[in-house]
Amino acid sequence: xxxxxxxxxxxxxxxxxxxxxxxxxxxxMGLAVLVGVPLGILLxxxxxxxxAEGAMQALNVGATVPTLAVLALSMSVLGIGIAPAIFGLWxxxxxxxxxxxxxxxxxxxxxxxDAADGMGMTGGQRLRRVELPNAMPVIFAGIRTGATVNxxxxxxxxxxxxxxxxxxxxxxxxxxDPIMMLAGALATAALALVVDGVLASIQRxxxxxxxxxxxxxxxxxxx
Amino acid sequence: MIAFQNVTKRYGETKAVDDVSFDxxxxxxxxxxxxxxxxxxxLMRMVNRLIPKTSGRIEVEGESIDDLxxxxxxxxxxxxxxxxxxxxxxxVEENIAVVPDLLGWKRARSRARAGELLEMLALDPALLxxxxxxxxxxxQQRVGVARALxxxxxxxxxxxxxxxxxxxxxxxxxxxxxxxxxxxQKTVIFVSHDIDEALLLGSRIAILRExxxxxxxxxxxxxxxxxxxxxxxxxxxxxxxxxxxxLTVADALxxxxxAAPTLQPNDRLxxxxxxxxxxxxxxxxxxxxxxxxxxxxRLEEARRQGEGAVRDHMEPxxxxxxxxxxxxxxxxxxxxxxxxxxxCIDRNGRFAGYVTPGGIARALSRRGGRRPSIxxx
Numbered sequence: 001x002x003x004x005x006x007x008x009x010x011x012x013x014x015x016x017x018x019x020x021x022x023x024x025x026x027x028x029m030g031l032a033v034l035v036g037v038p039l040g041i042l043l044x045x046x047x048x049x050x051x052a053e054g055a056m057q058a059l060n061v062g063a064t065v066p067t068l069a070v071l072a073l074s075m076s077v078l079g080i081g082i083a084p085a086i087f088g089l090w091x092x093x094x095x096x097x098x099x100x101x102x103x104x105x106x107x108x109x110x111x112x113x114d115a116a117d118g119m120g121m122t123g124g125q126r127l128r129r130v131e132l133p134n135a136m137p138v139i140f141a142g143i144r145t146g147a148t149v150n151x152x153x154x155x156x157x158x159x160x161x162x163x164x165x166x167x168x169x170x171x172x173x174x175x176x177d178p179i180m181m182l183a184g185a186l187a188t189a190a191l192a193l194v195v196d197g198v199l200a201s202i203q204r205x206x207x208x209x210x211x212x213x214x215x216x217x218x219x220x221x222x223x
Numbered sequence: 224m225i226a227f228q229n230v231t232k233r234y235g236e237t238k239a240v241d242d243v244s245f246d247x248x249x250x251x252x253x254x255x256x257x258x259x260x261x262x263x264x265x266l267m268r269m270v271n272r273l274i275p276k277t278s279g280r281i282e283v284e285g286e287s288i289d290d291l292x293x294x295x296x297x298x299x300x301x302x303x304x305x306x307x308x309x310x311x312x313x314x315v316e317e318n319i320a321v322v323p324d325l326l327g328w329k330r331a332r333s334r335a336r337a338g339e340l341l342e343m344l345a346l347d348p349a350l351l352x353x354x355x356x357x358x359x360x361x362x363q364q365r366v367g368v369a370r371a372l373x374x375x376x377x378x379x380x381x382x383x384x385x386x387x388x389x390x391x392x393x394x395x396x397x398x399x400x401x402x403x404x405x406x407x408q409k410t411v412i413f414v415s416h417d418i419d420e421a422l423l424l425g426s427r428i429a430i431l432r433e434x435x436x437x438x439x440x441x442x443x444x445x446x447x448x449x450x451x452x453x454x455x456x457x458x459x460x461x462x463x464x465x466x467x468x469x470l471t472v473a474d475a476l477x478x479x480x481x482a483a484p485t486l487q488p489n490d491r492l493x494x495x496x497x498x499x500x501x502x503x504x505x506x507x508x509x510x511x512x513x514x515x516x517x518x519x520x521r522l523e524e525a526r527r528q529g530e531g532a533v534r535d536h537m538e539p540x541x542x543x544x545x546x547x548x549x550x551x552x553x554x555x556x557x558x559x560x561x562x563x564x565x566x567c568i569d570r571n572g573r574f575a576g577y578v579t580p581g582g583i584a585r586a587l588s589r590r591g592g593r594r595p596s597i598x599x600x
Contacts, residue, residue, distance in 0.1 A: 109306065111304060111307070111308040115302070115308025115309075116310075117297070118271060118273060118302035119302055119325070120294050120295070120296075120298035120299075122294055130310050133312035134310070134311055134312050136312075
């Protein structure tokens with residue numbers, strides 16, 4: 001049972017590293033949502049539909065660039081530390097958020113939009129009252145995917161000096177200390193599960209007791 | 224009142240709607256009818272500017288639609304579509320209150336209005352707090368109609384609103400809508416590809432073909448005098464039978480000689496047989512002392528029995544035909560009962576005359592027909 005005691009001994013370190021890890025994740029996620037959702041909305045507007053597919057392709061290609069490479073590239077511009085790490089994580093998370101926002105809005109049944117227009121909603125009213133609420137399950141799924149990717153990628157930030165659970169993982173690799181490595185890895189996985197659980201319960205809350213969720217998934221099937 | 228003047232819609236070289244002019248008088252339902260791709264939906268959607276017209280003029284309640292902001296215009300026009308388009312994220316109440324909310328009504332007023340409309344459409348008020356996904360198709364479309372009526376617009380646009388509902392429920396909801404329309408007297412443009420629906424609901428029917436208006440008339444005129452072979456084939460080779468639905472039993476009675484022969488319970492069978500032969504009928508009604516019809520004697524029965532009183536050989540009346548029934552019902556009784564003269568009983572139980580093949584033929588041959596517009600009823 002030695003290894004278990006050793007694992008537990010990382011407790012105080014984990015607490016400090018968790019704060020940094022959460023900070024990186026929180027800021028990069030927050031920025032990804034703040035930029036990604038409006039971008040997805042913008043691309044879904046009728047006037048931009050023509051360029052939207054091209055933009056989504058560009059984002060898809062961008063997503064194939066390994067996050068490690070993105071971090072390295074952003075380090076060469078922004079130097080080492082927190083700023084390039086947040087930039088890299090932001091970029092990695094942006095894609096699922098934009099893509100799901102766009103896809104969720106584009107997949108709404110045309111009849112819904114026709115009804116909204118026909119009843120005399122302005123573009124903004126239609127977006128707020130009809131489009132966003134009904135696309136919310138898909139948009140939120142994108143945010144959850146993004147969050148999971150983000151938390152899982154965040155250990156790489158350690159490589160450019162931004163800290164987080166990556167410190168334990170990479171130190172463990174270099175020192176060939178599996179317990180240290182495991183402590184960082186388990187903490188990362190646990191954080192991913194907790195954050196996803198929190199986001200899931202927020203989603204259920206938004207869906208008003210599951211009813212709207214049911215309506216939303218019926219909508220997706222119809223679409 | 225909705226007026227179309229030389230309305231045209233072009234997509235590139237093709238004309239989806241080609242120089243269409245006609246009026247829809249206030250309080251009437253005008254059905255736009257035609258095969259798919261004839262431009263009927265395009266024509267309707269130009270009224271609330273969901274589709275911009277290329278040229279021509281459309282007036283709603285005396286105002287050109289070009290003089291109004293599209294959003295303001297649409298809030299004054301009820302809109303119902305086949306796919307219903309209820310908002311899944313809103314309760315039934317919120318769905319119905321959408322336009323009142325857009326118009327800035329006080330919350331209490333718009334919610335009260337939602338309840339009132341649900342009642343008007345024969346829906347359970349408990350549905351107010353439900354979501355559309357929890358409703359049946361028929362209920363959803365009733366809510367769709369309620370939503371269009373919420374702000375009490377003078378004009379309704381309806382795009383095949385009952386097309387996706389199963390036939391049994393469709394017939395029910397059509398009748399309900401007619402009853403509602405008699406009370407509300409909206410000016411309605413109703414797109415349909417179903418001739419039966421058009422004949423049932425339309426005060427007038429506009430038939431379109433390849434973007435052109437071929438004929439715009441009352442249902443009866445349309446069936447009786449189709450403008451060209453296209454209209455004739457579209458309304459159906461059996462259009463004479465369809466007209467039976469537009470004419471009432473009273474029409475056929477009025478066409479008959481007023482003195483209809485009847486029997487008393489004490490009359491003898493030979494007299495009955497002689498009267499039937501004289502009038503060319505194979506049945507006669509027996510009237511009781513109070514003048515009410517009590518039964519029916521058939522010619523074959525009278526001949527077979529030879530002697531005896533009518534009272535001992537009459538049979539009960541078949542399901543009575545009433546003066547306000549349509550002639551299709553009378554023709555159906557005629558065929559089912561094997562009668563050449565179907566007795567018609569009025570609301571007070573009194574015998575009102577016979578519907579005979581001759582009477583039906585005369586009613587059908589009269590020009591113009593009677594089909595009252597909904598507004599006139």
